[in-house]
Amino acid sequence: MSDKKISRVIELNEDLIGNNDKLAEQNDQILKQKKIRAFDFVGAIGAGKTAIIEKIVERITKDYRILVINGDVATRIDADRIEQHGVKTIQINTGRECALNSYHISQVLKNYVLDEVDILFIENVGNMICPSDFILGTEKRIVIVSITEGEWVIEKHPMLFKMSDIAVINKIDLMDVMDINLEKMVNDAKRINPNLKIIKTSATSGENISKLIYCILD
Ligand SMILES: Nc1nc2c(ncn2[C@@H]2O[C@H](COP(=O)(O)OP(=O)(O)O)[C@@H](O)[C@H]2O)c(=O)[nH]1
Numbered sequence: 688m689s690d691k692k693i694s695r696v697i698e699l700n701e702d703l704i705g706n707n708d709k710l711a712e713q714n715d716q717i718l719k720q721k722k723i724r725a726f727d728f729v730g731a732i733g734a735g736k737t738a739i740i741e742k743i744v745e746r747i748t749k750d751y752r753i754l755v756i757n758g759d760v761a762t763r764i765d766a767d768r769i770e771q772h773g774v775k776t777i778q779i780n781t782g783r784e785c786a787l788n789s790y791h792i793s794q795v796l797k798n799y800v801l802d803e804v805d806i807l808f809i810e811n812v813g814n815m816i817c818p819s820d821f822i823l824g825t826e827k828r829i830v831i832v833s834i835t836e837g838e839w840v841i842e843k844h845p846m847l848f849k850m851s852d853i854a855v856i857n858k859i860d861l862m863d864v865m866d867i868n869l870e871k872m873v874n875d876a877k878r879i880n881p882n883l884k885i886i887k888t889s890a891t892s893g894e895n896i897s898k899l900i901y902c903i904l905d
């Protein structure tokens with residue numbers, strides 16, 4: 688038997704993705720009709736998605752009416768964290784699903800009165816693979832990685848960076864204690880998707896959060 692190492696790619700059922708895309712388009716239209724600007728955040732568990740959304744809402748809640756949808760397999764920990772900033776939330780527990788899909792969002796658009804919402808932030812389930820296949824119908828997708836995930840995290844997940852508009856490299860306050868090549872991470876992101884806007888942040892210190900807000904709402 689050959690000891691040549693092989694990798695296999697198993698394609699997801701195309702109907703599943705096709706149906707998701709159609710529903711995402713409907714979500715986009717409904718959101719536009721309602722004049723709601725929607726943005727979704729994807730990234731691994733622990734990258735800092737909730738922490739960054741907390742910092743963002745803290746700063747803009749006086750200017751906009753915000754709703755946050757938090758996707759999580761089982762808990763409502765993240766929604767509770769966001770609500771401490773006086774922002775409305777909807778927690779979606781996905782159970783066995785490893786990402787939110789456009790059906791989840793369509794159900795929110797159908798079942799909630801959203802007349803008093805200017806901005807919708809969606810925190811996806813912590814995962815760097817599943818969300819690539821499921822767009823939600825938002826205006827922009829923001830992918831968040833942190834330097835504690837190692838400098839290879841971006842090149843290992845090209846699809847997510849191809850499908851995003853903004854890449855956030857978070858936890859830069861920990862640069863001194865991490866042996867990390869930040870320039871490599873930035874270059875990987877640029878190579879994978881030359882249109883990506885790349886922002887290095889610290890949700891802990893607040894560094895570059897204003898820049899990120901500007902980039903999202905631009
Ligand atoms: N040092 C540091 N810790 C952070 C930063 N952002 C998030 N954290 C911490 O990382 C952990 C995971 O953050 P969380 O927002 O829950 O990540 P999520 O799973 O992507 O939503 C928490 O303990 C945060 O306090 C950061 O910029 N710097």
Ligand SMILES: [Mg+2]
Nearest residue numbers: 736737765810
């Ligand atoms: Mg979270």
